[in-house]
Amino acid sequence: xxxxxxxxxxxxxxxxxxxxxxxxxxxxxxxxxxxxxxxxxxxxxxxxxxxxxxxxxxxxxxxxxxxxxxxxxxxxxxxxxxxxxxxxxxxxxxxxxxxxxxxxxxxxxxxxxxxxxxxxxxxxxxxxxxxxxxxxxxxxxxxxxxxxxxxxxxxxxxxxxxxxxxxxxxxxxxxxxxxxxxxxxxxxxxxxxxxxxxxxxxxxxxxxxxxxxxxxxxxxxxxxxxxxxxxxxxxxxxxxxxxxxxxxxxxx
Amino acid sequence: xxxxxxxxxxxxxxxxxxxxxxxxxxxxxxxxxxxxxxxxxxxxxxxxxxxxxxxxxxxxxxxxxxxxxxxxxxxxxxxxxxxxxxxxxxxxxxxxxxxxxxxxxxxxxxxxxxxxxxxxxxxxxxxxxxxxxxxxxxxxxxxxxxxxxxxxxxxxxxxxxxxxxxxxxxxxxxxxxxxxxxxxxxxxxxxxxxxxxxxxxxxxxxxxxxxxxxxxxxxxxxx
Numbered sequence: 001x002x003x004x005x006x007x008x009x010x011x012x013x014x015x016x017x018x019x020x021x022x023x024x025x026x027x028x029x030x031x032x033x034x035x036x037x038x039x040x041x042x043x044x045x046x047x048x049x050x051x052x053x054x055x056x057x058x059x060x061x062x063x064x065x066x067x068x069x070x071x072x073x074x075x076x077x078x079x080x081x082x083x084x085x086x087x088x089x090x091x092x093x094x095x096x097x098x099x100x101x102x103x104x105x106x107x108x109x110x111x112x113x114x115x116x117x118x119x120x121x122x123x124x125x126x127x128x129x130x131x132x133x134x135x136x137x138x139x140x141x142x143x144x145x146x147x148x149x150x151x152x153x154x155x156x157x158x159x160x161x162x163x164x165x166x167x168x169x170x171x172x173x174x175x176x177x178x179x180x181x182x183x184x185x186x187x188x189x190x191x192x193x194x195x196x197x198x199x200x201x202x203x204x205x206x207x208x209x210x211x212x213x214x215x216x217x218x219x220x221x222x223x224x225x226x227x228x229x230x231x232x233x234x235x236x237x238x239x240x241x242x243x244x245x246x247x248x249x250x251x252x
Numbered sequence: 253x254x255x256x257x258x259x260x261x262x263x264x265x266x267x268x269x270x271x272x273x274x275x276x277x278x279x280x281x282x283x284x285x286x287x288x289x290x291x292x293x294x295x296x297x298x299x300x301x302x303x304x305x306x307x308x309x310x311x312x313x314x315x316x317x318x319x320x321x322x323x324x325x326x327x328x329x330x331x332x333x334x335x336x337x338x339x340x341x342x343x344x345x346x347x348x349x350x351x352x353x354x355x356x357x358x359x360x361x362x363x364x365x366x367x368x369x370x371x372x373x374x375x376x377x378x379x380x381x382x383x384x385x386x387x388x389x390x391x392x393x394x395x396x397x398x399x400x401x402x403x404x405x406x407x408x409x410x411x412x413x414x415x416x417x418x419x420x421x422x423x424x425x426x427x428x429x430x431x432x433x434x435x436x437x438x439x440x441x442x443x444x445x446x447x448x449x450x451x452x453x454x455x456x457x458x459x460x461x462x463x464x465x466x467x468x469x470x471x472x473x474x475x
Binding site: 134141142145148152153158161162165166169170 | 400401404405408409410414417418420421422424465468469472473475
């Protein structure tokens with residue numbers, strides 16, 4: 001069978017593919033999530049650091065780092081789908097962008113939330129206006145702005161294209177966030193976050209962190225596919241294939 | 253191309269001069285917001301001098317954001333905007349003309365009155381000068397970046413609130429470096445340079461890209 005690489009760019013074919021993939025993504029998210037949490041809780045050192053050690057509470061790192069990564073990555077994904085949509089004018093790209101946004105906003109909120117819970121015992125404050133916290137907050141505002149703009153416009157085509165544009169404009173903020181966290185020169189930045197490098201992290205901690213991030217990725221795939229399926233059904237309502245599909249699902 | 257730019261600029265300024273209250277409302281909004289803070293936080297000299305730069309910038313941010321709604325609204329309502337989209341001239345040049353006119357009408361008066369607000373907050377000579385300079389470089393960025401949001405929210409219900417949600421996060425860098433410049437100038441005037449350089453960089457970036465983005469946004473909104 002000759003496979004055409006744009007085969008799944010049609011909402012009708014992607015609907016079925018996404019439906020078949022969702023359980024797998026959920027299963028992977030669950031398995032790696034459980035493994036990562038077990039590893040994070042039981043296979044890692046009890047405390048971190050030298051003179052002023054961080055005790056058990058540092059374990060929030062596994063959720064915090066993973067969700068902070070996801071918050072930035074998903075914004076890139078969102079902007080990439082928006083750009084695809086604007087360039088190639090494919091409907092499915094916009095639908096993907098719209099369905100990624102709530103998951104991205106969720107991870108951003110989670111990163112802020114876990115960060116402030118980590119900050120309380122280690123820095124003695126829930127919130128500090130240092131560049132990284134602030135820029136993560138701005139990222140959250142960008143997600144909210146995207147979602148608000150999309151839902152404020154009734155015409156689906158205009159909503160898609162307008163919010164795609166604002167997503168791309170907001171993209172300028174992502175590098176700022178990334179470099180404000182991985183600050184190249186520690187003397188130039190506030191000292192709350194230190195520069196992180198993969199090599200200096202304890203192997204077990206790194207494993208748990210990466211495994212949980214992988215689990216987050218799978219979760220993000222699963223939820224955005226679920227959302228995109230609903231959007232496809234909503235937008236394509238009344239077409240023949242949707243009616244047939246719904247009849248098929250009703251029989252099962 | 254330059255004549256197109258000048259034509260739009262002259263047209264918008266002429267139109268605005270026939271309805272001067274619109275310009276004045278923005279200006280007085282700025283003055284009132286800035287005057288509210290001393291009433292709210294108390295009028296100790298130290299506190300005010302400390303708050304001054306930030307308050308002036310936040311007030312400028314809000315004033316220029318509120319003025320944004322009028323950037324395309326009347327042209328959109330009477331169909332002029334549609335005609336502009338149909339002209340053979342590049343839309344981004346027309347947009348740049350409109351933004352420049354908008355800044356001259358709302359941004360520049362604000363820059364000129366800012367020293368007065370600064371005096372109310374007890375800022376000294378050099379600080380006032382730095383504040384005017386920073387506002388002079390910073391407020392055009394606000395108009396340029398804001399025009400993207402104004403074009404995207406054109407004709408939407410609740411457009412004003414939505415506009416603030418879209419535009420204010422993008423204003424934050426200008427706010428940080430603009431008020432940073434004024435705060436730093438109280439300590440050492442030489443430290444102002446990097447702040448001004450960054451504001452200038454923002455201005456160049458915004459000048460280069462935002463007319464294009466706004467033009468694209470207008471084509472999306474009006475079709």
